[in-house]
Amino acid sequence: MPDQPTPPAPADLASLRVEIDRIDDALHDLLMRRSDLVAHMASARLKGSAPTFRPGREALILRRLLRRNQGALARGAVVRLWREIIAASLAxxxxxxxxxxxxxxxxxxxxxxxxxxxxxxxxxxxxxxxxxxxxxxxxxxxxxxxxxxxxxxxxxxxxxxxxxxxxxxxxxxxxxxxxxxxxxxxxxxxxxxxxxxxxxxxxxxxxxxxxxxxxxxxxxxxxxxxxxxxxxxxxxxxxxxxxxxxxxxxxxxxxxxxxxxxxxxxxxxxxxxxxxxx
CATH class of the missing domain: 3.30.70.260 (ACT domain)
Known part of the structure; x- marks a missing residue:
């Protein structure tokens, strides 16, 4: 019977969860910063009469992210996450x-x-x-x-x-x-x-x-x-x-x-x- 992988020790698991919480906080900070920038563009009317919905621009954003995506994060997860982010910006x-x-x-x-x-x-x-x-x-x-x-x-x-x-x-x-x-x-x-x-x-x-x-x-x-x-x-x-x-x-x-x-x-x-x- 092949050797089973050893589960992480409680201390290691606790450390990983602390790191995940730290990453979550950093992601949240960046999302709030992004939202503030979108709000600034809207309030300052920097776009003028240009439409807020730009499907071509959205496609370019997603393509850029998919090109740089690597590791365990699935491409479908990247698209789903940023579709929600883009939708929040439109709102x-x-x-x-x-x-x-x-x-x-x-x-x-x-x-x-x-x-x-x-x-x-x-x-x-x-x-x-x-x-x-x-x-x-x-x-x-x-x-x-x-x-x-x-x-x-x-x-x-x-x-x-x-x-x-x-x-x-x-x-x-x-x-x-x-x-x-x-x-x-x-x-x-x-x-x-x-x-x-x-x-x-x-x-x-x-x-x-x-x-x-x-x-x-x-x-x-x-x-x-x-x-x-x-x-x-x-x-x-x-x-x-x-x-x-x-x-x-x-x-x-x-x-x-x-x-x-x-x-x-x-x-x-x-x-x-x-x-x-x-």
Whole structure:
């Protein structure tokens, strides 16, 4: 029978607990200092008219921390801790509410994603449909809406991405931020913001196809333009429309978009590429 590890002596265990308490105090001191700095920025209006919610900036913070993370602390714990810290900072700078789609028959994915990304204490406004959640953001009742990811097998009525009012509303984040490699997003965050590039981004394109633009044909056209879709769906009701996620941060003056032969094309948003869990 292999030797069992010797448990720490009571004196050693007591010393370790004292050290953990000391670290907890130091962490608390730093968090209070961080909170004071956020309060100073808010009271002094150092940001001017700039938005307090900056998903691109948040993604850069998390990526930097994940790059320097080592030892026994799990990547998921880092993201969860700092998502709560970021949520607390947003709450300090003004009312911050998230609208979530709670349509009958859904499994609560939007609520789960919103809680994980925007914190346990952030107020949520449950809405009967994705369109009501989008209306909350458009009307200023919520800062952001969290909606389930598009699915080609959705109900026959129009999907939220087919009727989303762009460019007034933009997809600004894919959720969750930490995900298995190559896994599709489970949901998206929509806000009245201009997205900011982070260096590793993706964009959503809403496409009105022509009569001969089958799904494979649309994918081939995008790939030939240097925009190979990571995924692509096409809906026929109430009108033919396609949605594609492509790599890179795209702006309205993107030259590759001007040459595409579709009757109409819109950028629904750009956002940080999720980070791998491991």
């Amino acid at each position: 300090q700078q003004g009312q911050f509410t998230v609208a979530v789609s709670a349509m009958a028959g859904e499994d609560g994915v939007a609520t789960r994603l919103a809680r994980a990304h925007f914190g346990l204490l952030t107020p949520l406004r449950a809405q009967a449909t994705p369109f009501r959640a989008l209306a909350c953001v458009a009307g200023g009742e919520a800062a952001v809406a969290v909606l389930p990811a598009p699915d080609e097998a959705e109900r026959p009525e129009p999907a939220w991405w087919m009727q989303m009012e762009a460019p007034r509303l933009r997809v600004v984040a894919a959720l969750p931020f930490l995900a298995p490699p190559d896994a599709p997003a489970e949901g998206y965050a929509v806000a009245t913001l201009s997205p900011e590039p982070t260096g590793r981004d993706r964009s959503l394109l809403r496409i009105e196809p022509g009569p001969d633009h089958t799904r494979p044909r649309i994918a081939a056209i995008l790939a030939a333009a240097g925009l190979p879709p990571l995924w692509l769906i096409r809906r026929e009701s109430p009108v033919p429309m396609a949605l594609a996620e492509v790599p890179g941060f795209l702006s309205e003056d993107e030259p590759r978009l001007a040459s595409l032969p579709f009757p109409r094309l819109q950028i629904l948003g750009s956002y940080a590429e999720p980070e791998p869990e491991e």
